[in-house]
Amino acid sequence: MTKVIRDYNLNEYEPKVLPASWVQVRPNSGLIGEFGFGVRIYTNHKLHVILSIDKFGKAGQWLHVSVSNAVAPVLPTWMELKEVKELFLGDRLAVQILPPKKYYINEAEAFHLMSRLDEVTIPDEVWKQDF
Numbered sequence: 001m002t003k004v005i006r007d008y009n010l011n012e013y014e015p016k017v018l019p020a021s022w023v024q025v026r027p028n029s030g031l032i033g034e035f036g037f038g039v040r041i042y043t044n045h046k047l048h049v050i051l052s053i054d055k056f057g058k059a060g061q062w063l064h065v066s067v068s069n070a071v072a073p074v075l076p077t078w079m080e081l082k083e084v085k086e087l088f089l090g091d092r093l094a095v096q097i098l099p100p101k102k103y104y105i106n107e108a109e110a111f112h113l114m115s116r117l118d119e120v121t122i123p124d125e126v127w128k129q130d131f
Contacts, residue, residue: 061116
């Protein structure tokens with residue numbers, strides 16, 4: 001049986017309504033840098049968020065949210081990360097990957113949240129527990 005691969009559209013995953021403090025920035029505005037088609041940039045003047053769909057061949061298609069502090073070179077707080085996750089990923093499962101050291105990328109202080117679009121990647125038993 002051949003698996004049908006759907007090409008996901010970022011428009012399906014953008015927030016339908018942004019809170020008053022958030023605005024969408026034009027992709028080539030220079031605020032964060034120049035990005036191509038299929039990327040959305042948002043800010044609330046405290047945080048910057050980049051929303052995209054990343055395609056990884058057999059590893060599937062992932063909704064990718066990058067969040068960084070717009071004011072200072074420090075990482076966003078847990079509460080800020082949670083707010084961004086809820087606004088841009090909703091109630092879907094998201095993961096943050098901490099790879100082996102040899103795969104580190106020297107980037108600004110940013111967190112990256114990934115959510116697979118085409119299937120469940122992490123079984124419920126791994127993360128869904130009664131404490």
